[in-house]
Amino acid sequence: MGEPGAGQVEWMERSKTGEVAADDSVHVSALTSGPGVFTAADEEKQRGVRAMKAIATGALGVMALIFVLATWAKNSGAGGWAGYVAAAAEAGMVGALADWFAVTALFRRPMGLPIPHTAIIPTKKDQLGQSLGEFVGDNFLAGEVVRGRLRSLGIGARLGTWLAEPEHADRVTEELATALRGALTVLRDSDVQAVVGEAITRRAEAQEIAPGLGTMLEKIVADGGHRRVVDLVCTRACDWLDEHGDSVMDAVSGGAPGWTPRFVDRKIGERVYRELLRFVTEMRDMPEHPARGAVDRFLTDFAQDLRTDPETRERVERLKRDVLGRGEVQELIASAWSSVRGMIVAAAEDERSELRVRARASLLSLGARMSVDGRLQGKVDGWIEGAAVYVVTTYRREITSLITDTVAGWDAEHTSRKIEAHIGRDLQFIRLNGTVVGALAGLVIYAVSHLLGA
Known part of the structure; x- marks a missing residue:
């Protein structure tokens, strides 16, 4: 090791006498x-x-x-x-x-x-450091110098050729998966849940949903998509009536006046049950049943009201606000992040997951295309050049200060x-x-x- 200089000897003597203060930390760093x-x-x-x-x-x-x-x-x-x-x-x-x-x-x-x-x-150490920083900034961090150098490298073509190799695509996929897991680990669930919940709620409150619902319902009715729902309801209603006929008749009999004879109440209950079962069965088995047409007209009119009737639209908006304001709905929105994060982390860790398989395939496809597509290569080169030029022109002073400050600290x-x-x-x-x-x-x-x- 070289012999200590005057500054280092002075610091050594001060350290022996306990005179080294916190302000000497920079000087100590420069000496050590x-x-x-x-x-x-x-x-x-x-x-x-x-x-x-x-x-x-x-x-x-x-x-x-x-x-x-x-x-x-x-x-x-x-x-x-x-x-x-x-x-x-x-x-x-x-x-x-x-x-x-x-x-x-x-x-x-x-x-x-x-x-x-x-x-x-x-x-002249500090002045030399300043001059060196200015020289580097003017001659190496100039926008045109950086752009010309990057253009001569042909990064787009090189990157495409590199990505087209399966082992390189595997490596990038692994690194991306690791970065994704790290980012999801660092993020706190409570913070993300609050942001997601607020974003969804704010977006839902800002957007009127009635016209969209009306348009969607109108299209469903026009395409006959609602008929399968009607079929399902009629089928389930028939099955329920078959299994709970006594309950229906008891309900009808129980609602009769107290002064009517019980056998009359029973007869009325049986008649109501048979008529109700016949109606539901006919509606189930007859595609052209008048009740089905009434349902079609009702849904069509309701879709029209959702799109054009101010009163209906306002009722839907009030219902939307009431639903969004419920604590259960907010908890559901917030808990969605936990489920999404769990699925993403699991997919990122599993090499055979659909996420990683698709990411790898996309990288290989991108690399193969980029290696031969001059237009795409030009776009990639332009993006990289623009980003690099932006960094060196925007943060040139901060970059060169690394030189000047370092030299000044020596x-x-x-x-x-x-x-x-x-x-x-x-x-x-x-x-x-x-x-x-x-x-x-x-x-x-x-x-x-x-x-x-x-």
């Missing part, structure tokens, strides 16, 4: 995470930087030694070549020193001197050390290049000056 902590990979990079620094410094030393020897040789009358070598070595030293200053000034103050515009990364000294560990090795090549280029430039300048002087 992110660029403030040297990993094993960082240490390895740092060793590479040290090695390159030694090489670059060694090149400076070599140039200094060559300059000293060449100057001595020139003063000793060794010949004209010594001047060329001395000039090259001198320029090489200048280039090496200039590039050493430039590279060092990025991370610290050269030799600790308070020279302006040095220690750029530690002192410890300046440790940030500098970590950046140097990652790019310092390449920067040392600048020093080497400066040494070589400076030497060549000095040699060329010295040679040209001598030629022109000659």
Whole structure:
């Protein structure tokens, strides 16, 4: 691990004396995470930087030694070549020193001197983070850049080809089922029941039902759909009269005046029962029975009243409000969610359920179509591009603030050390290049000056 910087040492000393407050949490986080902590990979990079620094410094030393020897040789009358070598070595030293200053000034103050515009990364960290965030926002989060990149990927075609594979459709189906179960588990029954109950009640109260009922009843009568109901009622009435004839006769006899003889009451009861049974039997067995026609006319008139008669419509609305206002109905509406949720959860958990089978088949069909249908691919690409562009243009500031806020939370000294560990090795090549280029430039300048002087 790297040695602790000044900020970290200060925090360590404060922690020993119990002076670390809650406000220091951000600073502590910056020192114990992110660029403030040297990993094993960082240490390895740092060793590479040290090695390159030694090489670059060694090149400076070599140039200094060559300059000293060449100057001595020139003063000793060794010949004209010594001047060329001395000039090259001198320029090489200048280039090496200039590039050493430039590279060092990025991370610290050269030799600790308070020279302006040095220690750029530690002192300008926040500004660099702001500039980096603006650069990313302007060049990577621009709407046209995002749209063009997504269009070049051809997501619609790729997604279609991927979904057309059965194993991929199975995977998506499984993930959707898991997400559905999770969502239903998180939702509280009481909340959903309240919402469902309120929505159904509000929708029912806002919509007048009488005209719709009238139209539906009119169509049923016109299609003869009510006749099976009449047949069922007549059949059940005949069966009931056969089984409960005595009850009917007793009811008729019991309603007779007390002064009439009992045998007369009995005769009247039997006559009423026989006539009632005959009427119901004829109505059951005769499709064209007049009573059936009366039922048809009654239902037709009632359907017409439901659609056009204000009084009838108002009565239906009052009945609807009375029914909806009953506690039993509200409990029934609310309990419907529990049943629906139970069915959905069971279907989501069962791999052979109709829900999952249909979902898988739909995904396979969608994938097969999307893989060959250019028009559908274009629609999917357009949806994805539009969504992505909306996100990056609407929340660009929030996205780039992740960069600026993160950089602002870093410890300046440790940030500098970590950046140097990652790019310092390449920067040392600048020093080497400066040494070589400076030497060549000095040699060329010295040679040209001598030629022109000659």
